[in-house]
Amino acid sequence: MLDHCSISHKGGLVLWSRSFTPDAAALALSSASPVNSLIREALIEGRTTEEKYEKDGYAVKWTFVNDLELIFVVAYQRILQLTYVDDLLAALKALFVKMFQPFLATFVASLHALNSGKAAVVEAASAFNFADAFDGWDRVFDKLLKNLEEKAAAERKNRLRPAVRPPIEDASPPSEEAETLPTQSPDTPQDEQQISRNVQALKNRLRGRGGKMGRRGSARSDAGSGRESVPNSDSESPAPKRKTKAKVQRKWGDEAPTETDMASLDFSVDSVQESGSSQDLQALVDQASMGTRTRDGMYEVKDWEFSKEEDSAIARALGPAEAEAKTGSLGALGSLFSRLTGLQVCEGVGESLVGKKVGGFQTTNAAVRLALSTSLTRILTPKTSTDLLLSIRTKLSSALPSTQQRMPYSITFVGVNGVGKSTNLSKVCFWLIQNGLRVLIAACDTFRSGAVEQLRVHVRNLGMLGVNGAADSKGRVELYERGYGKDAAGIAREAIAYGRDNDFDVVLIDTAGRMQDNEPLMRALAKLVAVNSPDKIIFVGEALVGNEAVDQLTKFDRALRDFSSASGGGKERGIDGMLVTKWDTVDDKVGAALSMTYVTGQPIIFVGCGQTYTDLRQLRVGNVVQAILAD
Amino acid sequence: MDASRFLFVAGSLVAAILFLAILVFFTRQKSKSRGSSLLLVGPPDGGKTAILSTLVYNQTLPTHTSLQTNASVVAVPALKKSLTVVDIPGHPRIRNQVDEHIGDAKAIAFVVDASTVSRNGAVVAEHLHTILNALTSLPPSQALPALLILAHKSDLVKSGTAASATSESLAINRVKTILERELEKRRISQSGGVAVEGLGEEGERTEMGGLECTGEKGVFNFDTWEGGEVVFLGTSVKVGSGEAEKVDEDGLLSLRQWMEENV
Numbered sequence: 001m002l003d004h005c006s007i008s009h010k011g012g013l014v015l016w017s018r019s020f021t022p023d024a025a026a027l028a029l030s031s032a033s034p035v036n037s038l039i040r041e042a043l044i045e046g047r048t049t050e051e052k053y054e055k056d057g058y059a060v061k062w063t064f065v066n067d068l069e070l071i072f073v074v075a076y077q078r079i080l081q082l083t084y085v086d087d088l089l090a091a092l093k094a095l096f097v098k099m100f101q102p103f104l105a106t107f108v109a110s111l112h113a114l115n116s117g118k119a120a121v122v123e124a125a126s127a128f129n130f131a132d133a134f135d136g137w138d139r140v141f142d143k144l145l146k147n148l149e150e151k152a153a154a155e156r157k158n159r160l161r162p163a164v165r166p167p168i169e170d171a172s173p174p175s176e177e178a179e180t181l182p183t184q185s186p187d188t189p190q191d192e193q194q195i196s197r198n199v200q201a202l203k204n205r206l207r208g209r210g211g212k213m214g215r216r217g218s219a220r221s222d223a224g225s226g227r228e229s230v231p232n233s234d235s236e237s238p239a240p241k242r243k244t245k246a247k248v249q250r251k252w253g254d255e256a257p258t259e260t261d262m263a264s265l266d267f268s269v270d271s272v273q274e275s276g277s278s279q280d281l282q283a284l285v286d287q288a289s290m291g292t293r294t295r296d297g298m299y300e301v302k303d304w305e306f307s308k309e310e311d312s313a314i315a316r317a318l319g320p321a322e323a324e325a326k327t328g329s330l331g332a333l334g335s336l337f338s339r340l341t342g343l344q345v346c347e348g349v350g351e352s353l354v355g356k357k358v359g360g361f362q363t364t365n366a367a368v369r370l371a372l373s374t375s376l377t378r379i380l381t382p383k384t385s386t387d388l389l390l391s392i393r394t395k396l397s398s399a400l401p402s403t404q405q406r407m408p409y410s411i412t413f414v415g416v417n418g419v420g421k422s423t424n425l426s427k428v429c430f431w432l433i434q435n436g437l438r439v440l441i442a443a444c445d446t447f448r449s450g451a452v453e454q455l456r457v458h459v460r461n462l463g464m465l466g467v468n469g470a471a472d473s474k475g476r477v478e479l480y481e482r483g484y485g486k487d488a489a490g491i492a493r494e495a496i497a498y499g500r501d502n503d504f505d506v507v508l509i510d511t512a513g514r515m516q517d518n519e520p521l522m523r524a525l526a527k528l529v530a531v532n533s534p535d536k537i538i539f540v541g542e543a544l545v546g547n548e549a550v551d552q553l554t555k556f557d558r559a560l561r562d563f564s565s566a567s568g569g570g571k572e573r574g575i576d577g578m579l580v581t582k583w584d585t586v587d588d589k590v591g592a593a594l595s596m597t598y599v600t601g602q603p604i605i606f607v608g609c610g611q612t613y614t615d616l617r618q619l620r621v622g623n624v625v626q627a628i629l630a631d
Numbered sequence: 632m633d634a635s636r637f638l639f640v641a642g643s644l645v646a647a648i649l650f651l652a653i654l655v656f657f658t659r660q661k662s663k664s665r666g667s668s669l670l671l672v673g674p675p676d677g678g679k680t681a682i683l684s685t686l687v688y689n690q691t692l693p694t695h696t697s698l699q700t701n702a703s704v705v706a707v708p709a710l711k712k713s714l715t716v717v718d719i720p721g722h723p724r725i726r727n728q729v730d731e732h733i734g735d736a737k738a739i740a741f742v743v744d745a746s747t748v749s750r751n752g753a754v755v756a757e758h759l760h761t762i763l764n765a766l767t768s769l770p771p772s773q774a775l776p777a778l779l780i781l782a783h784k785s786d787l788v789k790s791g792t793a794a795s796a797t798s799e800s801l802a803i804n805r806v807k808t809i810l811e812r813e814l815e816k817r818r819i820s821q822s823g824g825v826a827v828e829g830l831g832e833e834g835e836r837t838e839m840g841g842l843e844c845t846g847e848k849g850v851f852n853f854d855t856w857e858g859g860e861v862v863f864l865g866t867s868v869k870v871g872s873g874e875a876e877k878v879d880e881d882g883l884l885s886l887r888q889w890m891e892e893n894v
């Protein structure tokens with residue numbers, strides 16, 4: 001059912017992986033594997049807010065163990081709707097960490113040589129044997145997966161025939177078997193029979209306690225008899241129960257997991273129970289923690305995390321005291337966070353902090369700040385080159401077959417009304433002229449009256465400004481206009497053809513402003529793009545409107561993509577970059593810039609900061625991050 | 632009463648001095664280890680983490696894209712010394728972590744996937760340019776780290792017709808030619824270009840440098856690069872191989888030799 005499952009370190013080393021089909025195995029080795037795509041697009045670029053990532057028909061789910069820096073990833077065919085994947089991930093995480101904790105700790109230390117003692121690490125590292133280190137894991141994994149799959153299958157059957165419930169044999173005697181099992185030698189073969197006996201024993205024991213847990217038991221009147229409420233949660237009253245339990249020595253290293261561990265993870269037990277996964281997981285937590293308590297009852301495995309809610313996750317992972325410290329620091333940084341209009345950014349930061357130990361001299365505030373700064377830098381750093389000039393030169397200088405004429409580099413400016421498309425187009429034009437390029441401006445705003453005249457004035461002005469010592473730049477810039485009311489896509493095409501025939505280097509296409517929700521106009525824009533396939537599509541947005549610009553941007557991008565993919569033939573085409581205007585008119589502007597980069601993953605190529613031709617700037621990541629964090 | 636007070640004061644004094652001494656000791660140690668690491672940088676999927684795994688653990692674990700920097704100690708048996716190897720993720724969004732480590736670098740190895748460089752030339756060159764820029768803008772007080780360019784995955788480079796050339800030298804040639812061509816493009820586009828100013832840094836020069844060469848007309852060429860000698864090595868690793876393979880037969884031989892001679 002699954003396609004691929006892997007356990008790896010955040011640094012990129014894969015500790016264990018399994019592919020379930022030959023196709024998946026082949027894909028796993030390529031750079032386009034689901035795991036690689038997940039890391040690039042969801043984890044590094046932070047482009048997904050959900051807990052699931054989808055790519056090429058695969059659904060990918062993952063979970064972290066922050067203090068050991070591990071990532072657990074499961075990939076499966078998206079159409080399969082596997083219900084047990086969350087359970088599987090949680091169980092894998094718990095078991096793997098439990099079985100291999102000491103090895104994992106030294107392994108992680110060997111990848112942090114900068115902060116730890118050198119000599120010890122080098123000794124340990126060269127002696128690692130990864131082939132043997134995870135001995136026994138394959139078996140555990142198989143059993144776990146089988147259990148979960150069977151349980152899921154049973155559940156499905158149940159849903160189809162809710163009346164017919166498989167009777168549960170009540171064969172094995174209620175004994176202390178479950179308690180004594182963990183002390184068995186790890187070499188004992190774990191055959192199916194034995195496991196099922198354990199399961200029975202466990203069930204019996206739990207049933208014995210069932211009466212005490214009032215809330216859940218009584219609420220489930222529809223479940224028939226109490227015996228079906230088997231691995232039920234009794235997390236409300238864990239303390240008394242634990243004290244009366246026989247304590248089991250904690251087991252480390254390469255020992256196989258005890259049968260209790262296996263039994264506790266056997267979800268097939270409650271095949272008749274239609275309750276959600278969280279109950280199952282709580283049962284898991286409870287059972288598993290029994291096995292890890294030392295004689296004095298002091299030890300607890302802390303970093304298991306099954307809760308879905310972010311807040312409680314942080315609170316539990318940090319422990320009550322530290323959680324308080326964290327909320328305190330969040331209060332102090334409140335003004336800072338309020339400026340980060342992209343709330344998702346903060347969430348990401350929170351996640352990266354969970355389970356992190358704050359180092360000796362570092363205050364929580366500093367830790368949050370550092371994480372935030374790293375995170376912001378990551379979001380703002382463009383993933384593609386923003387060097388427009390280089391990309392123009394590259395296109396112009398690329399070799400062509402002699403029969404073909406050189407096409408000019410074309411840039412389309414899109415956006416809503418009055419944001420400054422025409423004004424900033426002429427600023428870009430000025431800059432290109434300064435760089436010795438010949439520019440043709442295509443007046444494709446055939447809608448708003450005065451739009452063509454506005455560009456005519458710009459072209460005249462630009463023509464009179466000197467370039468490189470020359471008195472004027474006549475011939476370096478021209479306007480291609482066809483009046484009003486005509487089809488913009490057609491004019492753009494003619495302009496590009498004209499530019500090609502007259503040896504222009506760049507064609508700048510001005511388009512009419514349109515609201516992002518106006519479908520016919522968005523369709524027209526998509527057509528313009530599809531017909532001319534410009535080299536760059538630049539979205540122009542105002543810094544003034546803050547997050548409204550984000551909404552505009554998202555919808556422009558979405559509309560362009562939808563129409564371009566629907567029209568078939570060519571591939572999907574979206575916004576390539578942004579130009580944020582009127583930067584000079586607002587004080588608190590970085591928020592919008594941040595959010596815009598965040599939602600599209602595309603860079604801000606320029607910002608406009610005034611009304612003269614030289615008021616065009618580039619955004620430097622370092623400066624922006626500083627501006628956000630300074631107060 | 633007085634005596635216990637005295638004892639207490641004396642005791643805390645001793646504790647304070649001890650603490651300071653330990654602090655001084657540790658900070659000293661840190662500054663001593665300056666300029667001692669080998670940085671592995673380069674575009675994603677180049678093979679940096681695979682190289683690190685081979686050097687550190689003597690076995691090549693499978694890898695995926697790195698989310699964070701790895702730093703490990705590698706023993707150089709011939710010299711009875713060890714070297715810290717730092718593997719910096721290549722994703723454009725996090726590759727700037729190199730700035731944190733470049734101050735400690737003894738050498739920088741730029742790892743290029745020789746089997747895909749002809750497709751990604753421009754992107755690889757952009758990345759290399761940032762490294763060249765960082766190197767040339769280091770403060771003069773710091774000794775310039777050596778620059779290595781690893782033409783990696785040479786096992787995937789087909790040796791075509793000429794049977795005489797090894798795949799390593801083919802990989803080196805390919806990587807060198809393509810990078811020189813792409814960097815020259817970048818240099819031309821910059822020279823004579825008017826860059827857009829960065830916001831809030833009026834008048835400052837913000838362009839990336841690092842492409843100056845002493846050769847004729849300043850054409851970019853690794854042999855005449857102003858930042859010093861650039862060493863090219865052809866390397867490869869076998870993913871999934873264990874200890875069965877002998878250390879001095881693997882594709883990292885040239886890198887290991889270089890380390891022995893230069894550490």
Ligand SMILES: Nc1nc2c(ncn2[C@@H]2O[C@H](COP(=O)(O)OP(=O)(O)OP(=O)(O)O)[C@@H](O)[C@H]2O)c(=O)[nH]1
Pocket residue numbers: 012029030673674675676677678679680681682693694695696697698719720721722742783784785786787866867868869870882
């Ligand atoms: N054929 C071959 N494949 C290699 C070689 N070295 C690495 N690979 C593979 O190339 C892929 C990428 O290697 P990584 O080491 O993860 O790349 P990286 O440079 O760390 O990439 P990032 O972490 O994304 O920056 C992996 O699938 C490796 O197995 C080699 O010498 N030959």
Ligand SMILES: Nc1nc2c(ncn2[C@@H]2O[C@H](COP(=O)(O)OP(=O)(O)O)[C@@H](O)[C@H]2O)c(=O)[nH]1
Pocket residue numbers: 415416417418419420421422423424513581582583584585608609610611
């Ligand atoms: N202060 C300021 N005003 C700007 C900026 N960019 C454009 N404007 C003004 O915004 C108004 C609308 O610009 P225009 O280019 O006609 O918008 P279009 O409808 O998108 O083409 C004009 O008055 C411009 O002068 C900028 O960066 N700063």
Ligand SMILES: [Mg+2]
Pocket residue numbers: 421422423445451510513
């Ligand atoms: Mg306009």
Ligand SMILES: [Mg+2]
Pocket residue numbers: 011012679680681694695696697718720721
């Ligand atoms: Mg890596």
